[in-house]
Amino acid sequence: MALEKLRGPQTDALFEAILELRDLDECYRFFDDLATISEIQSLSQRLNVARMLKKGYTYENIKNETGASTATISRVRRCFDYGSGGYNEILSRMGEEEGD
Numbered sequence: 459m460a461l462e463k464l465r466g467p468q469t470d471a472l473f474e475a476i477l478e479l480r481d482l483d484e485c486y487r488f489f490d491d492l493a494t495i496s497e498i499q500s501l502s503q504r505l506n507v508a509r510m511l512k513k514g515y516t517y518e519n520i521k522n523e524t525g526a527s528t529a530t531i532s533r534v535r536r537c538f539d540y541g542s543g544g545y546n547e548i549l550s551r552m553g554e555e556e557g558d
Contacts, residue, residue: 461542507534508545509554 510520
């Protein structure tokens with residue numbers, strides 16, 4: 459399982475730190491220190507692709523609207539189909555349902 463390869467003390471510490479963030483301003487400051495602008499934009503793009511896939515957008519629509527490559531879109535799609543359920547869980551919590 460991919461999650462088991464990811465688990466470890468350093469990753470636990472990172473995720474625990476993220477869980478301590480209280481608002482958007484803290485998130486921006488923390489991630490500005492933690493990651494490059496490109497890395498943050500890439501993560502943001504993947505979440506947006508996931509949101510659009512859940513709403514039923516076509517690959518072409520997603521590519522045109524987000525600038526994501528078809529490889530990125532396919533990767534996110536595989537996570538929906540075979541992943542750990544993380545995208546569905548967070549999108550549901552954010553009120554993103556199919557067809558919204």
